[in-house]
Amino acid sequence: MxxxxxxxxxxxxxxxxxxxxxxxxxxxxxxxxxxxxxxxxxxxxxxxxxxxxxxxxxxxxxxxxxxxxxxxxxxxxxxxxxxxxxxxxxxxxxxxxxxxxxxxxxxxxxxxxxxxxxxxxxxxxxxxxxxxxxxxxxxxxxxxxxxxxxxxxxxxxxxxxxxxxxxxxRGSWPQPEMDAASGDEVEKFYAHLETALAELEFLNPGSPGKLMLKLRRLFARTRLAKEEVNILRGILTAAQEAKAAARQTGTAAHNS
Amino acid sequence: MxxxxxxxxxxxxxxxxxxxxxxxxxxxxxxxxxxxxxxxxxxxxxxxxxxxxxxxxxxxxxxxxxxxxxxxxxxxxxxxxxxxxxxxxxxxxxxxxxxxxxxxxxxxxxxxxxxxxxxxxxxxxxxxxxxxxxxxxxxxxxxxxxxxxxxxxxxxxxxxxxxxxxxxxRGSWPQPEMDAASGDEVEKFYAHLETALAELEFLNPGSPGKLMLKLRRLFARTRLAKEEVNILRGILTAAQEAKAAARQTGTAAHNS
CATH class of the missing domain: 3.40.1280.10 (SPOUT methyltransferase, trefoil knot domain)
Structure with missing residues (x-):
């Protein structure tokens, strides 16, 4: 055999x-x-x-x-x-x-x-x-x-x-349906998410409570693909840039 | 459930x-x-x-x-x-x-x-x-x-x-095909078999060798039914009686 x-x-x-x-x-x-x-x-x-x-x-x-x-x-x-x-x-x-x-x-x-x-x-x-x-x-x-x-x-x-x-x-198994993100890639996404949410003042870094855990649960259920992680992180970056720009404008407005 | x-x-x-x-x-x-x-x-x-x-x-x-x-x-x-x-x-x-x-x-x-x-x-x-x-x-x-x-x-x-x-x-299984002999019944059969083989001088009780083990292997494979054990033991008893009768006759012949 x-x-x-x-x-x-x-x-x-x-x-x-x-x-x-x-x-x-x-x-x-x-x-x-x-x-x-x-x-x-x-x-x-x-x-x-x-x-x-x-x-x-x-x-x-x-x-x-x-x-x-x-x-x-x-x-x-x-x-x-x-x-x-x-x-x-x-x-x-x-x-x-x-x-x-x-x-x-x-x-x-x-x-x-x-x-x-x-x-x-x-x-x-x-x-x-x-x-x-x-x-x-x-x-x-x-x-x-x-x-x-x-x-x-x-x-x-x-x-x-x-x-x-x-x-x-069985000698072989069906190929995975999608190009799954690695644990490391998903963790980097969560770190990015936490940073972005703090910048957006949606999350208080001093007491994050259960927010990050709840978001982890949500994404863990879906099994993220590499491409999806890239899209999500792109959205986060866009939000961060918007917030930074808003702050700049706000600062500018205050200073003006 | x-x-x-x-x-x-x-x-x-x-x-x-x-x-x-x-x-x-x-x-x-x-x-x-x-x-x-x-x-x-x-x-x-x-x-x-x-x-x-x-x-x-x-x-x-x-x-x-x-x-x-x-x-x-x-x-x-x-x-x-x-x-x-x-x-x-x-x-x-x-x-x-x-x-x-x-x-x-x-x-x-x-x-x-x-x-x-x-x-x-x-x-x-x-x-x-x-x-x-x-x-x-x-x-x-x-x-x-x-x-x-x-x-x-x-x-x-x-x-x-x-x-x-x-x-x-599964809630249920097919009924066993036969009325299987219990371990005790099978052991009593083996004991009867060994005694009978010794009486028949087919087995030397002083050095039984691998004979009994080989016979056990044979019957273990078949999974004996109660009825089969009864039949086999009936055959052994018949053989034992025949041998005893032969011995009696032999003794009688010698003595005559």
Whole structure:
């Protein structure tokens, strides 16, 4: 039996944010390797590297050795075109809630052209709203409604298992419908948006409140294309120029 | 959403044989409970009960409290009509190798009428040939051929996840084709077979070699019905009586 293209699996990264127990990092690495995934990213882990992580990784310490440790989730997702957050609970923060097979098909489709990510939150608190706002979709493992608390590495195992089954089941996936913006491009857009809104005095930089979070939710649902980001940023620039001109005129008027 | 009949999941037990690390027992209990399974059987565990098992079980310590500890695998399977062994490697010991979804459908079909089991071996050595000979089929999790070593609790999680997905996907399963013999009935048949073969001097009780194991493999493949066990045992009894009569005649002849 010839296996499908291994590059697809190499483009699917697992991102663990704010992991408390190093043993879970090792166990997650082992779970990934059994399913042929290799790209492990850690965001602000409590303890890493660590001997407990090595012990739990068993034969997957090579993944730990090449793990990328990032300060922020945005950094871990900077070059990705699709990030799916894994969460036990439905939340209103993103529109789409995918099953593991649906998520796997989506990830493999995008992995043909760019890196994609499965994002797992802290063992106790899960993904924060801020972290979810960086994801374009939510994956939920259908579980016992009376006790849905999978161990972190167990959740990684189930998702990586489904990714592998989808990968084994089909040699190719439909091309992504659009040229999706990368996480980095989208983050630059949000930064631009925040600056522009402050300049427009629509947002108070001293107390931005939930405005930016709400705007992130809105755009996260749509999965922005590169072209759309360029258009939106063009509009922002035009608004900024208008405001600057208005200020100049206003100043001029005051001074006149 | 109304869920399918919970009795089906209550009829599917997880049997862990010769588990070395009590933490894995607790983690397996947690994995089971997240998927709605509750019947955990332990065969000759190294250490149980244990505080590490409780810690890893997290919110599933209720499963540990009602866990059945058995001396032998045959005891754990005595009332089951179907036992599937989970193994990373293909072996020649049983004919059928099922994928996790295939195994789940099979287990749920039989669970309508009797207890069934998923059997997991020791962390390092897996299931022994003797243990596999008590199973009617083998389940293999499709994994990375270069590193297929799933953690025990991770394998339990994947299988229980697939059982739950199959359970959620369909409210009912076809009735089992036949009135399957229970594990206990089949074991009694094997004991009868061994006794009869010894009496027939076909088998040397001092060195049975691989004969009984080969016969077990043969019958394990077929999944014996209750009626078939009765027929086979009737044949054995007839053979035993014939041999006894022959011996009597022989003795009589010598004595005459």
């Amino acid at each position: 010839t296996l499908p293209d291994p590059k697809l699996l190499a483009n699917i990264r697992v991102v663990l944010t704010r992991t408390s127990h190093p043993g879970n990092i090792g166990a997650a690495a082992r779970a990934m390797k059994t399913m042929g995934l290799s790209q492990l990213y850690l965001v602000d882990p409590a303890i890493f590297p660590n001997s407990q992580a090595d012990a739990m990784a068993s034969g997957a310490t090579d993944l730990l050795a090449q793990t990328r440790v990032c300060a922020t989730l945005a950094e871990a997702l900077a070059d990705t075109t699709l990030a799916l957050g894994v969460s036990a609970r439905r939340r209103d923060i993103v529109a789409e809630v995918l099953t593991p097979p649906e998520a796997s098909a989506r990830l493999l489709a995008d992995a043909q052209t760019a890196p994609v990510a499965l994002v797992f939150g802290n063992e106790t608190s899960g993904l924060s709203n801020e972290e979810l706002s960086l994801c374009q979709g939510l994956v939920t493992i259908p579980a016992n409604p009376d006790y849905s608390s999978l161990n972190l590495a167990a959740a990684v195992q189930v998702l990586c298992y489904e990714v592998r089954q989808a990968w084994l089941g | 109304t869920l399918p009949d919970p009795k089906l999941l209550a009829n599917i037990r997880v049997v862990l044989t010769r588990t070395s690390h009590p933490g894995n027992i607790g983690a397996a209990a947690r994995a089971m409970k997240t998927m709605g399974l509750s019947q955990l059987y332990l065969v000759d565990p190294a250490i149980f009960p244990n505080s590490q098992a409780d810690a890893m079980a997290s919110g599933a310590t209720d499963l540990l409290a009602q866990t059945r500890v058995c001396a032998t695998l045959a005891e754990a399977l005595a009332d089951t009509t179907l036992a599937l062994g989970v193994s990373a490697r293909r072996r020649d010991i049983v004919a059928e190798v099922l994928t996790p979804p295939e195994a789940s459908a099979r287990l749920l079909a039989d669970a309508q009428t009797a207890p069934v089991a998923l059997v997991f071996g020791n962390e390092t050595s897996g299931l022994s040939n003797e243990e596999l000979s008590l199973c009617q089929g083998l389940v293999t999790i499709p994994a990375n051929p270069d590193y297929s070593s799933l953690n025990l609790a991770a394998a339990v999680q994947v299988l229980c996840y697939e059982v739950r997905q199959a359970w959620l996907g």
